[in-house]
Amino acid sequence: MNYDLIVSGAGPAGSVTAAAVAQAGYRVLVLEKDSSCRSPCAGYIGNTINIELPRCCTIQSKIRKMRTYFPDMSFHDFQLNGFVVDRSSFDMALAIAAEESGAHIRWQSPLIDLTGDCVRFRGGEAFGTIIVGADGVFSRVASLLGERRQRAAFCAQYHLRGIEPLPEPDTCEIFFDADYAPGGYVWVYPIGHNSAKVGLGTTVAGSRSPHKYLDAFISESSVAERLSGERTKYMAGALPIDGLREKLCYGNVLLVGDSSGMADPVTGAGINNAMLAGEIAGKTIINALENDDTTLLGQYETRIGRLLGRPLARSLEKRKKLDRYCASNELLQRHLPEVWVTFEEYWA
């Protein structure tokens, strides 16, 4: 089959790109390796940019405050404005929107190989004028293009049910502690009464797996008592912490979202950037197709560089600092305000 666009990956980056291009009347195929959308994620989305929430996505809580704990458990509060979504329903709603715009999604069809305009996937092959790699942190498309594997944070998360109510229902909590989340942090996002998503990310290959670190935090840390409840929905995943790749456009191929390092190297947040990049990729692809000129795809790299280059470069600098402090609670205690976004020192 011939398509104008073939997208690898039905996460936020892939579905937003596919929807935009299909909406303009082009033939779009999305290849997704899994049988449905199920990216592991805390699902926090900040209201910092104007993204349109997909219909029928479940909002689990509104967040108005972030409480960041130092290793000694002193804390710092910061007002913010965001919400927590059920990530599977969120991604599924975006995928359905892409289908409703005319894109064809093939589930359980991982992209295997890519040569010129020919894409081989489990179960067949197809030809695309333009190809988008939106297949996440360990992108197959990026590796087929000869790109190196990105440095990643490895994460684990539970839904905890029947826990003690958190101090304030619209407050999420962030814990920095080298003993439980070396190189990263622990998050607690309230989702309704007596429930929370509790997870962590680590960047240091320590003596424990992220799963073991998380179990230890929930059962041994100074907040263990109020987190003792039923542990459900365990999930594990990874996100890129290397910052934006230098190259995002390779002839007729674009990298969008985590495949190109668009998640923030310190906070790990990547949904907003993935969707924003999907919109920009979509517009650039439509322009290239309208003009029958794939050299116009280079504009995607320029636009993304202008928009995300600076903030991601700053965050990468902070990540390098955090790497120096992360093994020691004493250093973390002293330097946390320099490396975490809710402190003024971060922006100085």
Ligand SMILES: Cc1cc2nc3c(=O)[nH]c(=O)nc-3n(C[C@H](O)[C@H](O)[C@H](O)COP(=O)(O)OP(=O)(O)OC[C@H]3O[C@@H](n4cnc5c(N)ncnc54)[C@H](O)[C@@H]3O)c2cc1C
């Ligand atoms: C535990 C955890 C918690 C997180 N919490 C947050 C948060 O609260 N807020 C936030 O903003 N960000 C969070 N992130 C980061 C966020 O999930 C990502 O930045 C975001 O999902 C990137 O979107 P994407 O579409 O680029 O990639 P993904 O969402 O990873 O989607 C990639 C898709 O490609 C598919 N795929 C992979 N390989 C292939 C292949 N060969 N062929 C076809 N399909 C393939 C995958 O199955 C997947 O569906 C978290 C990440 C993790 C791991």
